[in-house]
Amino acid sequence: MTFPDLFERFSMTILPLGTSDATHLRFQAVARYASARAGDAPFTGNGSDQIAFVASGSTKLVAHASGGREQVVAFHFAGDLVSVPARAAHAYTLCALEDCELIYFPAEEFYKLARFEAGMVDEVLERVMKALARCREKTITLGRKNAQERLANFLLTMDERIGADNDGGRLLDLPMSRRDVADSLGLTIETVSRQFGELRDAGLLETMGRSKVMLLDLQGLAARAGHLFEPA
Amino acid sequence: MTFPDLFERFSMTILPLGTSDATHLRFQAVARYASARAGDAPFTGNGSDQIAFVASGSTKLVAHASGGREQVVAFHFAGDLVSVPARAAHAYTLCALEDCELIYFPAEEFYKLARFEAGMVDEVLERVMKALARCREKTITLGRKNAQERLANFLLTMDERIGADNDGGRLLDLPMSRRDVADSLGLTIETVSRQFGELRDAGLLETMGRSKVMLLDLQGLAARAGHLFEPA
């Protein structure tokens, strides 16, 4: 896709209706374009924070710790806005899961422009709050849940985002590998694989090939996700 | 402290300079007041999201999972703004560590008012971004670090927020119990206690009483925090 097409997609999704042409042009002036093949890391938050818009494809935000350890902080799909932090105690990398196209901005300039447009900051704030909510949920998962609860949780979350009805169940076509899932859940690929096996044996899901998962029993999965039903 | 005093503190900290009297009054009209003794849970995000301003004291935001498991999502000190989510897959409770006084608002109304005041949304956005950054760092800690790294990390983070120079080291007066630390780090109190012991034996810190910790070697702690030094 051409840059104008991609930028158009950004405008449609993020800029409020009725945004002036002048504002469009200002955003366009500071926008950068990046296309990435699956596995590529188009850019890190080198030096300063970046804001990336995922125009197509899907990405993961990876944090790097010592000893080559990696933690997937979040996954993103087409239409998502991601804030990629500059390097701090840990380094962050935005990484393509599938081939994808990105529009990105230095965060500071992005916010400066956003401030001028009524409704724009609201949109951004709402998305950041959503990201915070997801991150908090992940915190519970990583801090207090066992392997099976983590995977059940993950599958239900993915269902909300990319699940599709199919033959009485919900079909997921996961763009990420078992390693990505493991790095997201704070587990090893072996443990993830074993838990897929257990959930399959329990009749809660079927796996077809490497990326397709059919969720057969959402309630059963929710029951194994360690969610709170009765507040204490 | 009286409500006007507390609200004044909120205004000074959060409302931008030059905010109109009308806006002040509008915020004051929807503001609720809560004082809480140490250990109290003044309110949960019952029904709808809440925004709380910690006027004095300190708090923890706790997420509840099944089986009575608790995860401390974040700690807050005087001057902090906290978003307390409504109940979803997990229930959240804001809980006082020390006696404290809070000003709080239904989130929706808060944002609606904030929108009217230039600079206000910026302030809120900046704080939410900071919260997101902290939550992401926590994600790495919980997903990929061992007990010692988690505690070292925690102590360094607390030092940034409430540490004070003292006799060549840094003195922390922690308002939270070992249980709170454990619930924040995804560990048990016993493991936290053991790791305090190891760091003490290694000469990196001293503990005085239950709440005071003297950090003797910040570099040594950072070395044990699993931070990334050389990007891969």
Added chain:
DNA sequence: CGTCACCTTGACGAGTCTCAAGTTGTGTGG
């Protein structure tokens, strides 16, 4: 000064990681 909750320390076991081998799926080139 006594009481109680909080914290520390120890022994043991469960859950997950590590290491290793085998299997399956996907994409490529004949």
Added chain:
DNA sequence: CCACACAACTTGAGACTCGTCAAGGTGACG
């Protein structure tokens, strides 16, 4: 279209960290 090659995934056995259970110590408060 099939066969090959490689990476991704699965499965198994043993090790290790951290959780559990239990007992004892300590500091803060009345």
